[in-house]
Amino acid sequence: MATEVVPRHAAPAPPGTPPGAAPGPRHRDPGRVLRLYVPLGLYLVFTLVPFYWMIVFALRPAGSTSPVPWPITFDHFATVWNDIGYAVFFKNSVIVGVLALLFTTVIALMGGYALARFRFRGRGLFMVVLLCTQFIPGAMMLIPLFTIFRELKLINSLWSLVVADTVFNLPLSIILMSGFVSAVPFQVEEAAMVDGCSRLRAFFAVVLPQLRPGLIAVGSFAFIHTWNNFLFALMFISRQDNFTIPVGLSYTIGEYSADFGALAAGGVVAALPVVCVFAVIQRYLVHGISAGAVKG
Incomplete structure (x- = not known):
């Protein structure tokens, strides 16, 4: 009698899978991605934006209103x-x-x-x-x-x-x-x-x-x-x-x-x-x- 060899590290079959059926690929839960990464991304933006503007003000010339520090100057550090x-x-x-x-x-x-x-x-x-x-x-x-x-x-x-x-x-x-x-x-x-x-x-x-x-x-x-x-x-x-x-x-x-x-x-x-x-x-x-x- 032939014996079916099951891979040692095969993922468990989802509930309701018929016996002997090969388990399908594991799908990422989109709801979990939204619950996890969206709040973390918002928190990261909320935290890093003040630091970004601090660096911009420190490196851009006096009087400039550009959101990008260009041309870069170190006059403020010298002051x-x-x-x-x-x-x-x-x-x-x-x-x-x-x-x-x-x-x-x-x-x-x-x-x-x-x-x-x-x-x-x-x-x-x-x-x-x-x-x-x-x-x-x-x-x-x-x-x-x-x-x-x-x-x-x-x-x-x-x-x-x-x-x-x-x-x-x-x-x-x-x-x-x-x-x-x-x-x-x-x-x-x-x-x-x-x-x-x-x-x-x-x-x-x-x-x-x-x-x-x-x-x-x-x-x-x-x-x-x-x-x-x-x-x-x-x-x-x-x-x-x-x-x-x-x-x-x-x-x-x-x-x-x-x-x-x-x-x-x-x-x-x-x-x-x-x-x-x-x-x-x-x-x-x-x-x-x-x-x-x-x-x-």
């Missing part, structure tokens, strides 16, 4: 960098962003490890308080923070921005980091301690290498939030040589006019570091967010 003092603003933003990133990551690592590994009275309440702080707008804390920084002689100092941004980044960073630490099995750490490691050495040798996606995710969020923060820099800094990028760019807008070319050029330069950082770390960032969001 921003040399005449407005953008180089100083850029340096100040880098200093504040890197320091806030380091402090936020180190403190969040210690706090997240404590919340994930130790059980103590008030742990649940402490987590709730951390979550509730995310509902407090930063504008409500301006007067208390200004009073504190004035007493500490930190007004017009970049350290005021570092401290304020670090404090506001910490609650969410600690919660995320506790999820990352919880994803690392404690049995691995115990095995290292059984082999003779102290708890601190076991943490650095076993746990810390596995927290790299979490550290990158927390650090990137802290850096981006600090880089884009306008309110604190506007309230705590009044000396132009200590301005950061958001405050410095706001001075291109006058009372009766605005230099849109210089403003767009400054926005392009401000966005480039962020885009480059995300292009490098995006695979770690996606893995870190997913790991820290479901554990804890």
Whole structure:
């Protein structure tokens, strides 16, 4: 008796297909294409159009109304960098962003490890308080923070921005980091301690290498939030040589006019570091967010 040989990777027959009939080709669902790609395309256009116009304003000559930046000019970049003092603003933003990133990551690592590994009275309440702080707008804390920084002689100092941004980044960073630490099995750490490691050495040798996606995710969020923060820099800094990028760019807008070319050029330069950082770390960032969001 002849035996029919069915291909190993043949697609299953649709419901209602008679026995023994060859399965037909799989057809793409047009409704699914519309439901998936049309909203994504609209969202992509809505997101990219402002960036396109920013690039157009930055590259086309002053007074031009062409929707295409031609002829291309870099006069706006020269104006921003040399005449407005953008180089100083850029340096100040880098200093504040890197320091806030380091402090936020180190403190969040210690706090997240404590919340994930130790059980103590008030742990649940402490987590709730951390979550509730995310509902407090930063504008409500301006007067208390200004009073504190004035007493500490930190007004017009970049350290005021570092401290304020670090404090506001910490609650969410600690919660995320506790999820990352919880994803690392404690049995691995115990095995290292059984082999003779102290708890601190076991943490650095076993746990810390596995927290790299979490550290990158927390650090990137802290850096981006600090880089884009306008309110604190506007309230705590009044000396132009200590301005950061958001405050410095706001001075291109006058009372009766605005230099849109210089403003767009400054926005392009401000966005480039962020885009480059995300292009490098995006695979770690996606893995870190997913790991820290479901554990804890």
